[in-house]
Amino acid sequence: FHVSDLEVVDNSPLEVSSISGQTRPYVVPAALPAFVVGASYNATISTAGGNPASLAWSISSGSLPPGLLLVAGTIGGTPTSSAGSPYIFGITVTDTVSGYSSAEQQFALGITVSSLPDLTVVASHTGNFTQGQTGVTYTVDAINTGTAPTSGTVTVVDNLPAGMTATAMAGAGWNCTLATLTCTRGDALAAAAAWDGAVEPAETCSFDGTDLVVDALFGAGLARDIDGPAADLIARLNKWRRESGQHVVAVDMPSGIDGTTGAVRGVAVEADATVTFFRLKSGHLLLPGRLHCGALTCANIGIRAGVLADIAPDIFVNAPGFWLEALPFPKIEGHKYSRGHALVVCGGASFTGAARLAAAAALRAGAGLVTLASPRDAMAINAGALTSVMLREADDAAALAELLTDARKNVVALGPGLGVSEATREKVEIALKGGSSSRAFVLDADALTSFSDEPERLWQAIKAAPGPVVLTPHAGEFARLFDPKGRSPSGAPLSKLDKARAAARESGAVLLFKGPDTVVAAPDGRATILSYASPWLATAGSGDTLTGIIAGLLAQGMAPLAAASCGAWMHARAAAIFGPGLIAEDIAATLPAVWRELVDELG
Numbered sequence: 001f002h003v004s005d006l007e008v009v010d011n012s013p014l015e016v017s018s019i020s021g022q023t024r025p026y027v028v029p030a031a032l033p034a035f036v037v038g039a040s041y042n043a044t045i046s047t048a049g050g051n052p053a054s055l056a057w058s059i060s061s062g063s064l065p066p067g068l069l070l071v072a073g074t075i076g077g078t079p080t081s082s083a084g085s086p087y088i089f090g091i092t093v094t095d096t097v098s099g100y101s102s103a104e105q106q107f108a109l110g111i112t113v114s115s116l117p118d119l120t121v122v123a124s125h126t127g128n129f130t131q132g133q134t135g136v137t138y139t140v141d142a143i144n145t146g147t148a149p150t151s152g153t154v155t156v157v158d159n160l161p162a163g164m165t166a167t168a169m170a171g172a173g174w175n176c177t178l179a180t181l182t183c184t185r186g187d188a189l190a191a192a193a194a195w196d197g198a199v200e201p202a203e204t205c206s207f208d209g210t211d212l213v214v215d216a217l218f219g220a221g222l223a224r225d226i227d228g229p230a231a232d233l234i235a236r237l238n239k240w241r242r243e244s245g246q247h248v249v250a251v252d253m254p255s256g257i258d259g260t261t262g263a264v265r266g267v268a269v270e271a272d273a274t275v276t277f278f279r280l281k282s283g284h285l286l287l288p289g290r291l292h293c294g295a296l297t298c299a300n301i302g303i304r305a306g307v308l309a310d311i312a313p314d315i316f317v318n319a320p321g322f323w324l325e326a327l328p329f330p331k332i333e334g335h336k337y338s339r340g341h342a343l344v345v346c347g348g349a350s351f352t353g354a355a356r357l358a359a360a361a362a363l364r365a366g367a368g369l370v371t372l373a374s375p376r377d378a379m380a381i382n383a384g385a386l387t388s389v390m391l392r393e394a395d396d397a398a399a400l401a402e403l404l405t406d407a408r409k410n411v412v413a414l415g416p417g418l419g420v421s422e423a424t425r426e427k428v429e430i431a432l433k434g435g436s437s438s439r440a441f442v443l444d445a446d447a448l449t450s451f452s453d454e455p456e457r458l459w460q461a462i463k464a465a466p467g468p469v470v471l472t473p474h475a476g477e478f479a480r481l482f483d484p485k486g487r488s489p490s491g492a493p494l495s496k497l498d499k500a501r502a503a504a505r506e507s508g509a510v511l512l513f514k515g516p517d518t519v520v521a522a523p524d525g526r527a528t529i530l531s532y533a534s535p536w537l538a539t540a541g542s543g544d545t546l547t548g549i550i551a552g553l554l555a556q557g558m559a560p561l562a563a564a565s566c567g568a569w570m571h572a573r574a575a576a577i578f579g580p581g582l583i584a585e586d587i588a589a590t591l592p593a594v595w596r597e598l599v600d601e602l603g
Contacts, residue, residue, distance in 0.1 A: 169214075179205035181217065181230060203229045207240040215269045216251040220259025220281045223491060225266035230255075238270045250274040253283060254292040261488050261495035262289030262517075278303040282315055285529040286495055287517045315497065318520065318528035320601060323566045327598065328366060328556035339368030340555025343409045344389075344548065345400065345427060347417040347446070349378040354417030354445070356382065357541045357584050358548035359389045362413070364591040365552025365567070373403055397426040404434055411440050413551040415447030416544035424450040428458070432465040440554040440563075441465060443509075444472040444547040452480035455507075462508045468560040469509040470550055474543060478513055482506065501527055510560040512550070512568060514543060520564045528565040534575035534582075541584025546571045548588070570594050 169176050178195050179202040192199075207213065215237070217230060226234065234256055241248050248271045253259050256268030262283040274293040276284060277300075283289040284296055316322045330339065342362040346355035355372060362370045373394035374382045382391055394400045404412065412431045418424050428447050448471060451458040458481075462469045473481065484502040488494055494502075500513040500521040513519045518530040550567035554560065574590040575582055 177205070181233075202233055205233075207237065207244070207246075210240075211246060213237060213241075213246070213248045214251060215248055215255050215271060217255035217269075218253070219251070220253040220257075220276070220283060222253070222256070222258060222265055226256050226268075227266055231267045234267045234269050241270060241272075247272040248294075250293065252276050253281065254289075257283050257289040257292050258488075258492045259283040259289075261492045261498070262286030263492040263495065264288055264292070265492065268292050273297065275299055277301045279308075279313075280317060280531075282495070282497055282529060285317065285517060285531055286497060286519075287515075290517060314526045316526075316528045318518070318530040318565045318569055320569070320598065322528055323558075323562040323569075324598065324602065326558055326562045327566060328553070328558055329599070329602075330366075336368030337408060339366060340411060340552075340557065341369040341371065341406075341409045342367045342411040342413060342548075342551045342555045343371050343373055343403065344416075344551065345394070345412065345414045345418060345431070346372050346374045346378060346382065347419045348375055349381055351417035351419065352378050352381050352385075354541060354544040356385055356389070357544040357588070358413055358416045358551065359386075360585075361545040361548030361588040361591070362411075362552035362555065363388055364588040365549040365570070367411070367552040367555040370552075371403075371409065373400060396423065397430040400427050401430045401434060404431060407436055407439075410438055411442070411551045411555040413442040413444070413547050415442075415444035416547055418446040418450075420446050420450050422450075425454075425457070429461050432461045432469070435466050437466045439467045440560060441467065441469045442472065442547050442551045442554065443469065444543065445477070448473055448477045449480060455481045459507050468554075469507075470512060470554070470560050470564050471503075471507060471509045472512045472514060472543065472547055472550065472564070474514040478503065497521070497527060497529065501525055510564050512546075512564045514546070518568045518572075520561060520568060522561045526561060528561070530565075530568050530572060532576075533572045534579075536579060536582040537572065537575045537587075539583055542571070542575075542587060545584050545587045549591070573597070 177198040177200060178192070179200050180192055181202050202217075217234070218226070237248065240246070248269060250269055250271035250273070252274075253276065254269040254271045254274060256265050257263070258265050259281040260283055262285070268288075270292055272294040274284070274295070275297045277298070280296070280298055284293055290296075328339075342359075344355050344359040344362065346352055352374070355374075359370045359372050369390065370388075371390040371392055372382055372386065373392055376393055376395050379391065379393055392403055394403055403409070412435075414424075414428055414431060418427070424446055428443065428450070432441060448458075478499070482499065482503045484494055484499045486494060488498055496513060496515070496517060497519050500511050500519040503513070504511040504521040504523045505525075508523055510520065510522050513521070516533040516535075518533065519527060521527040546567060549571055550564050553563040553567055558566065570591060571587060573594045574587045577593050578586050578590045
């Protein structure tokens with residue numbers, strides 16, 4: 001094992017005056033003698049301002065996963081530079097077993113802790129890497145804001161990787177204790193062996209006087225309920241966090257959360273922050289798992305993005321990166337008909353507001369034209385409330401069929417305020433029966449509940465429809481139509497994702513399962529999970545507005561999975577922008593601000 005370079009930065013000219021008795025410039029040439037595992041080495045650092053400090057480091061272990069080497073370094077003394085100026089040191093260790101080009105050999109190992117102002121351990125990287133790759137260089141960086149680097153005490157609770165975490169943090173000047181359950185094999189045993197600091201049994205460890213706990217007991221692959229001493233430990237940790245006001249950072253997944261379903265397996269750690277690796281897991285986004293994660297960070301640990309081709313993922317975070325390239329924008333040569341014509345079907349005079357909310361949202365989402373199909377008894381009410389939305393009479397299913405002979409009406413939205421009745425079932429079936437393959441459909445609310453006693457009748461109509469169908473049930477509507485049974489592969493109850501995918505397969509439609517962790521699933525198994533939602537959306541009419549947004553995107557030719565996912569994201573983003581006091585009308589009114597953000601993102 002070789003130390004290939006040592007760099008000290010203090011915003012002023014620096015040099016390392018000696019390393020093991022040798023004078024070197026501040027960037028040490030790579031041609032140094034091999035260093036011995038377990039031995040310690042010292043360097044004296046001086047700045048141009050004459051503020052000396054000593055630096056010590058040691059090579060902690062050579063028995064970890066290949067190429068993943070840890071450096072335990074300490075800074076002796078207190079830097080005398082002015083408070084607030086950065087004091088940074090970095091140590092790079094190279095495993096020279098195999099040769100890789102230097103262009104791909106740079107990676108930083110560490111974690112970010114923002115709750116303690118005196119010391120922060122940071123991770124940064126350049127390039128793409130494979131975890132544990134021999135021949136790759138790993139760097140540990142620490143930043144001290146000008147105060148003593150050893151302030152703060154950390155207890156690391158570990159069963160798998162915390163031996164590595166504790167080593168890196170101790171190298172940055174933290175006072176660490178490793179509290180561990182029995183480690184008997186594999187990486188857990190190697191990580192524990194690499195740690196030469198304080199160790200105590202996790203079952204009896206005390207959190208008194210602790211500033212931060214790193215939870216690394218169980219990872220995302222947990223496939224059983226936690227019980228016994230581990231469950232008692234987690235309950236005690238949660239109680240300490242609530243009573244002390246101190247913080248918990250989870251590694252990969254808060255212990256006790258099922259990484260696939262987000263379910264609590266018996267008991268789970270309540271973390272303030274979670275640092276996972278390479279890609280998020282569905283358990284980070286699905287409730288209740290997301291509520292246990294706190295602030296979520298996905299760190300690059302060197303796994304090459306190319307492995308995704310082998311994994312072939314079909315679950316995605318619902319964020320602009322999934323659908324932005326498919327998002328329709330007006331073209332200079334376009335006109336209103338080229339942006340699509342949405343038809344929203346309205347209910348009786350007492351229930352007109354829901355359909356008007358959907359119609360207004362379809363316009364704001366970009367449809368070139370929107371028509372409201374209204375019963376005769378609601379025509380006067382709707383006429384007095386509409387301006388940009390057109391109005392046509394359609395008293396029954398036959399009248400609706402006549403309106404739909406106009407092929408330019410390429411999206412039909414049914415359900416908001418339509419009423420639960422046989423008449424609604426007939427309108428849904430008539431709408432789904434005709435039209436070209438370019439006509440899409442959005443079914444929500446009463447268009448779904450009307451089939452609760454005959455769901456197969458709806459599935460047959462959907463599968464016979466000429467174009468794509470999107471269903472948008474909330475939990476109550478979903479329960480009335482679907483009854484997925486069984487358990488997930490991990491043994492936990494079926495997750496919201498499992499249920500949505502099963503329902504999409506059964507119905508033949510793209511299904512948007514509403515909620516704070518909205519899932520959109522296609523019949524072929526692809527799915528998205530919304531990574532955030534606003535609590536201000538819990539207001540009457542917000543779901544009707546979502547129906548209209550999706551209809552407006554479909555009218556412009558967006559594919560159904562992308563349109564439903566984008567619609568859910570825009571809906572949540574508008575609520576986040578508007579914030580407190582939101583009512584349903586504000587969602588459509590705030591969509592221009594959402595559009596401006598997306599236009600800016602595309603540049």
